[in-house]
Amino acid sequence: MLDADLLSGPAEQVAPLLLGAVLRHGEVAVELTEVEAYAGPRDPASHAFRGPTPRNEVMFGPPGHLYLYFSYGMHWAANVVCGPDGTAGGCLLRAGEVVDGVEVARERRHGAPDRDLARGPGRLTQALGLSQEHRGLDLFAAGPVRLEPVVDAHALEVATGPRVGVSQAADVPWRFWVAGSRYVSAYKRSPRAAP
DNA sequence: CACTAGATGCTCT
């Protein structure tokens, strides 16, 4: 059963458990197909590696809350906070399939093909209508944004590989996705990553 | 289909 207690483990152990879970905001719901683990102080690619700042402080709080950050001047990206309260960690929600509220999601994504509605971190938050006002929300409390348990866990085969776009720890295989899913973003290595 | 270039603005040093 997926709950805040389960999320208090290390990010790289929690990440695959999120696959198949559903993130819901109002009438739009996305079934997660791809996530990445960021292990705070143990992980040079994590926003929390150098300690707490105003941006990343949510990641140092209790697990099961929503860490949002603004990226590349145009996009929001969403993380589920992992690890025990006081230790930073999180799982970036990289992609999913819109399973409810498709019409609303299409409108927000300005007519993109259904496959691309939530394929990519910025697209996923746009389809769900998430932004700074949802910062820090508890995903397991009564509230506008909720994380619902996996429906059919035993049917999932998980694949792993390096994380997209990170220049540090570029070969650590902490990206997890549903093997064979069409709703998974493309891998791209950072041009700044070490060869 | 594959690949590339440029937009764009917040965050931290």
Add this chain to the structure above:
DNA sequence: GAGCATCTAGTGA
């Protein structure tokens, strides 16, 4: 001022 946990539109095949 440098560096991004990205996306889209453009080109060329």
